[in-house]
Amino acid sequence: MESVLLINCMTVAAVSFIVIAYRFWMVKKETRKLPSGTMGFPLIGETLEFMFYSYTTHPEAFMTKRRLKYGKVFKSHLFGNKTIVSTDAEINKFIMQGDMTVLVPDYPKSIKELMGESSILFTHGSLHKKVHGLIGSFLKSPGLKSQVTADMQHYIQMSMSCWKDDQIIPIQDASKEVIYKILVKGLVGMEAGKYMDLLRLHFHQFIAGLVSLPFKIPGSTFYKSLQASLIFQPLGSAGCSSPSLGIYAKKKLVQLMKSIIGERRRMRKNEKNMVPSPVKDMIDAFINDGSDELTDDHVVSNLINLMIPGNDSVPALIALVVKNLSESPLALRQIEEENMQLKKTKTDVGMKLVWRDYASLSFTQDVITESLRMGNIVTSVIRKAMTDIEIKGHFIPKGWSVMAYIRTVHYDDDFYEDPYKFNPWRWQNQKKDMGRFSPFGGGQRLCPGVEFARLEASIYIHHLITSFSWVAQEDMHVSWPTPRMRKGMPVKIKRKI
Numbered sequence: 001m002e003s004v005l006l007i008n009c010m011t012v013a014a015v016s017f018i019v020i021a022y023r024f025w026m027v028k029k030e031t032r033k034l035p036s037g038t039m040g041f042p043l044i045g046e047t048l049e050f051m052f053y054s055y056t057t058h059p060e061a062f063m064t065k066r067r068l069k070y071g072k073v074f075k076s077h078l079f080g081n082k083t084i085v086s087t088d089a090e091i092n093k094f095i096m097q098g099d100m101t102v103l104v105p106d107y108p109k110s111i112k113e114l115m116g117e118s119s120i121l122f123t124h125g126s127l128h129k130k131v132h133g134l135i136g137s138f139l140k141s142p143g144l145k146s147q148v149t150a151d152m153q154h155y156i157q158m159s160m161s162c163w164k165d166d167q168i169i170p171i172q173d174a175s176k177e178v179i180y181k182i183l184v185k186g187l188v189g190m191e192a193g194k195y196m197d198l199l200r201l202h203f204h205q206f207i208a209g210l211v212s213l214p215f216k217i218p219g220s221t222f223y224k225s226l227q228a229s230l231i232f233q234p235l236g237s238a239g240c241s242s243p244s245l246g247i248y249a250k251k252k253l254v255q256l257m258k259s260i261i262g263e264r265r266r267m268r269k270n271e272k273n274m275v276p277s278p279v280k281d282m283i284d285a286f287i288n289d290g291s292d293e294l295t296d297d298h299v300v301s302n303l304i305n306l307m308i309p310g311n312d313s314v315p316a317l318i319a320l321v322v323k324n325l326s327e328s329p330l331a332l333r334q335i336e337e338e339n340m341q342l343k344k345t346k347t348d349v350g351m352k353l354v355w356r357d358y359a360s361l362s363f364t365q366d367v368i369t370e371s372l373r374m375g376n377i378v379t380s381v382i383r384k385a386m387t388d389i390e391i392k393g394h395f396i397p398k399g400w401s402v403m404a405y406i407r408t409v410h411y412d413d414d415f416y417e418d419p420y421k422f423n424p425w426r427w428q429n430q431k432k433d434m435g436r437f438s439p440f441g442g443g444q445r446l447c448p449g450v451e452f453a454r455l456e457a458s459i460y461i462h463h464l465i466t467s468f469s470w471v472a473q474e475d476m477h478v479s480w481p482t483p484r485m486r487k488g489m490p491v492k493i494k495r496k497i
């Protein structure tokens with residue numbers, strides 16, 4: 001009896017020792033060179049405070065508070081993940097350019113669940129390289145730029161021809177109408193019509209849910225978005241016993257996309273010994289790849305994924321430009337002169353503007369660049385450390401998230417004099433260093449839509465500025481749930497004679 005008791009005591013003591021030693025070692029390991037910071041409340045960490053600031057006009061205040069206390073790199077707990085936050089230009093550059101097998105994309109679970117594993121955001125290695133390359137070359141192709149320029153001019157004229165003097169126009173929403181049509185045509189070759197409208201209806205909830213917290217509470221934004229996203233799965237696997245009419249309609253849309261893809265594949269097969277027809281849209285670009293690596297499901301999923309950044313980001317940029325110009329009469333006058341000059345030399349003598357004309361508007365481009373710096377349509381990029389790493393003396397344990405917070409760098413007075421002042425002239429003959437200026441990210445995941453987005457914004461701004469003067473109504477820029485002007489950037493317009 002005594003020996004049993006002794007063995008028990010010894011076992012308990014040994015296990016306790018191992019547990020204590022292990023915990024001590026773990027704590028020691030994790031705190032070895034971990035940046036300072038606080039992890040907030042259990043489970044939710046500092047997420048609520050982060051979100052609170054994201055609803056304000058100064059979301060970077062969350063970072064500023066900690067940066068002052070702990071330095072440019074600190075630890076936190078955000079969206080369910082232990083996170084190292086960097087507001088340091090050099091470290092951000094390293095995170096964006098670093099080894100893609102060590103630092104892989106990491107988004108809140110809610111986003112992963114909604115977008116699906118086959119999204120370009122979650123693919124790595126050779127498949128990512130292929131998809132990124134195909135998207136990038138198509139979006140940069142002169143053929144697409146010419147098509148976008150011609151179509152945008154047409155749609156903008158249609159839209160603006162209805163505007164009446166003294167009418168209040170929410171520029172963000174008005175431009176979204178145009179951008180959406182351009183995008184869907186560019187991606188799937190679909191002209192405006194009921195399917196386009198139907199797809200749009202569901203996107204509203206879908207996008208709102210992308211950045212919401214992963215609470216699957218019926219009625220919550222995330223839950224509704226998840227319901228909407230079920231249509232992106234192959235038919236029959238949605239796992240929804242009584243899909244709503246909307247979900248059913250969206251399934252039809254995916255079906256339609258698949259039938260377009262099928263038709264294109266058949267066409268390409270028939271063209272085997274003929275000169276292939278030119279690439280018309282993103283579907284063509286994907287299926288012309290010639291390999292079997294990209295299945296129809298891959299193509300559909302990536303097309304829909306492309307609609308998400310394509311749909312919201314450019315209207316947000318246009319609205320930011322309008323806001324900034326409204327607050328800077330000098331810049332407004334200069335951009336007006338530049339665009340009027342172009343109009344006079346080309347349109348007024350019956351010549352059509354081509355995409356290179358818009359790219360040649362140097363002050364307009366500087367206004368867009370400065371609006372990107374201040375607006376920060378994407379505030380951060382997030383990666384996950386696949387192994388223990390050290391960056392500039394900061395230890396990042398395996399499994400932790402790493403957030404490169406871009407916005408704070410864009411407002412860093414070490415790099416930008418008077419950073420809260422809209423000053424497009426600062427970009428004249430100025431080289432754009434990737435760590436200090438990265439509204440489109442960088443490295444292998446650099447936004448493939450960078451030129452496309454700038455072109456669309458330039459075209460819209462040209463037509464707005466050369467046809468109308470305006471008085472801006474009060475509005476504010478917010479970053480949550482999507483970056484946008486809260487009221488859609490309303491302006492009271494007057495047609496120029």
Ligand code: HEM
Pocket residue numbers: 105120121132135306309310311313314317377378381382438439440441442444445446447448449450452453
């Ligand atoms: C003002 C407009 C835009 C901004 C500020 C922007 C910003 C960004 C940023 C910062 C990233 C990098 C994310 C990361 O590193 O994890 C990114 C990626 C991406 N963007 Fe954009 N974007 C814009 C417009 C567009 C447009 C118009 C499209 C397509 C039509 C697009 C398609 C993509 C895609 C597919 C990726 C993922 C790239 C990858 O993971 O390899 N973006 N964007």
